[in-house]
Amino acid sequence: MSILIKNGHVVYGENFEVIEADVLIEGNRITKVARNINEAADTVIDAKGRVVSPGFVNLHTHSPMGLLRGLADDLPLMDWLEKYIWPREAKLTREYTKVGAYLGALEMIKGGTTTFLDMYFHMDAVAEVTLESGLRGYLSYGMIDLGDPEKTEKEIKEALRTMEFIDKLGSDRVHFVFGPHAPYTCSIALLKEIRRLANEHRKLITIHVSETMAEIGQISERYGKSPVVLLDDIGFLGSDVIMAHGVWLEGRDVRILARNGVTVAHNPGSNMKLASGVMPLQRLLNAGVNVGLGTDGSASNNNLDMLEEMKLAALLHKVHNLDPTVADAKTVFRTATVNGARALRLNAGVVKEGYLADLAIIDFNRPHLRPMNNVISHLVYAANGNDVETTIVNGKVLMLDGEVLTLDEERILNDAERVIGELV
Ligand SMILES: CSC[C@H]1O[C@@H](n2cnc3c(O)ncnc32)[C@H](O)[C@@H]1O
Numbered sequence: 001m002s003i004l005i006k007n008g009h010v011v012y013g014e015n016f017e018v019i020e021a022d023v024l025i026e027g028n029r030i031t032k033v034a035r036n037i038n039e040a041a042d043t044v045i046d047a048k049g050r051v052v053s054p055g056f057v058n059l060h061t062h063s064p065m066g067l068l069r070g071l072a073d074d075l076p077l078m079d080w081l082e083k084y085i086w087p088r089e090a091k092l093t094r095e096y097t098k099v100g101a102y103l104g105a106l107e108m109i110k111g112g113t114t115t116f117l118d119m120y121f122h123m124d125a126v127a128e129v130t131l132e133s134g135l136r137g138y139l140s141y142g143m144i145d146l147g148d149p150e151k152t153e154k155e156i157k158e159a160l161r162t163m164e165f166i167d168k169l170g171s172d173r174v175h176f177v178f179g180p181h182a183p184y185t186c187s188i189a190l191l192k193e194i195r196r197l198a199n200e201h202r203k204l205i206t207i208h209v210s211e212t213m214a215e216i217g218q219i220s221e222r223y224g225k226s227p228v229v230l231l232d233d234i235g236f237l238g239s240d241v242i243m244a245h246g247v248w249l250e251g252r253d254v255r256i257l258a259r260n261g262v263t264v265a266h267n268p269g270s271n272m273k274l275a276s277g278v279m280p281l282q283r284l285l286n287a288g289v290n291v292g293l294g295t296d297g298s299a300s301n302n303n304l305d306m307l308e309e310m311k312l313a314a315l316l317h318k319v320h321n322l323d324p325t326v327a328d329a330k331t332v333f334r335t336a337t338v339n340g341a342r343a344l345r346l347n348a349g350v351v352k353e354g355y356l357a358d359l360a361i362i363d364f365n366r367p368h369l370r371p372m373n374n375v376i377s378h379l380v381y382a383a384n385g386n387d388v389e390t391t392i393v394n395g396k397v398l399m400l401d402g403e404v405l406t407l408d409e410e411r412i413l414n415d416a417e418r419v420i421g422e423l424v
């Protein structure tokens with residue numbers, strides 16, 4: 001199958017140069033970007049007045065948590081988790097989680113997200129939804145053993161069951177990732193075993209690390225070191241690790257992350273809402289650490305809008321540093337696209353010949369996106385998810401002119417409403 005996108009303003013190449021061009025997609029790849037492509041194609045999309053952008057890579061989320069949106073706001077992380085979120089999650093059956101996953105997938109497609117890295121429960125159900133939706137999903141079952149050896153074994157079993165389920169799907173879009181929740185909820189034994197299993201099965205690992213000051217205090221009390229030093233000491237870190245948050249980092253931690261090639265997934269919306277703190281973006285980038293962008297779950301953000309998240313990232317670091325030159329638009333745009341793809345070892349995040357055809361077409365025929373003086377600036381500072389008109393993943397159109405083609409929008413919204421009525 002082929003798709004020809006005509007007359008767009010294309011965010012082209014690794015440096016995001018904006019050119020007026022057509023884009024030809026054959027199979028799941030971008031094969032040609034040039035003016036006036038005349039080849040015949042199965043689908044032709046007119047992108048006049050539109051911007052053809054790399055699709056967004058949400059490098060940290062909990063996609064089914066949209067179900068819990070608005071049920072517990074204005075709280076610090078540990079109160080939020082322990083008093084409100086975990087008791088509700090304890091009631092989440094596979095069916096409920098699947099409804100949440102549909103809601104999350106729908107929201108992501110509508111906002112131009114093409115790839116997401118997820119951590120949650122019932123991930124076999126999330127995998128089914130991901131497959132059906134057409135999205136590219138990196139899915140981890142979130143493990144928590146709280147130092148109980150019986151739980152350690154159970155959690156590893158469930159992770160391996162999920163891995164087998166996802167691997168058996170044989171999809172080039174749906175991948176299993178190991179997901180120990182955090183150093184404060186996982187034992188050293190669990191973390192070491194995950195490192196071993198990730199090496200054995202050649203899988204990525206994702207984990208929450210150094211999110212709050214409370215975590216730093218807890219880990220320092222328990223182990224006498226920072227979470228990053230702890231993970232380094234047990235040989236957990238590597239270029240296959242995507243660490244969510246990384247808010248509270250000393251100079252030594254940053255050097256360790258750089259030395260090990262760890263990626264950090266930045267979640268500015270969640271970090272601000274839970275008042276967790278400000279990730280040292282500049283220090284990480286200057287040290288050569290790969291930084292991607294994530295929304296975290298919809299119960300701490302409270303949406304999955306990567307365009308909005310870019311603006312939050314840019315503004316947060318400017319005001320924190322009292323320096324408007326920090327976190328410029330291109331740097332932030334890179335975190336939301338190519339850096340996320342790099343972390344997942346994915347040849348995506350760039351609109352260029354040979355890259356995977358994961359694209360978002362954004363309608364710029366709107367007052368808040370005119371005049372088109374600076375496309376990247378508009379994407380970061382002026383646009384939001386509602387401006388996305390068409391989403392393409394792996395060479396397949398998931399949303400065309402605002403209509404999601406792979407999922408039943410009305411059914412998903414009704415199911416979410418019904419399920420939450422049963423849950424709370
Ligand atoms: C074990 S599945 C994932 C687990 O993580 C919880 N969660 C959501 N957001 C955060 C966050 O910012 N820090 C730590 N944990 C978080 C989610 O509710 C699930 O229980």
Ligand SMILES: [Zn+2]
Nearest residue numbers: 208244296297
């Ligand atoms: Zn999280």
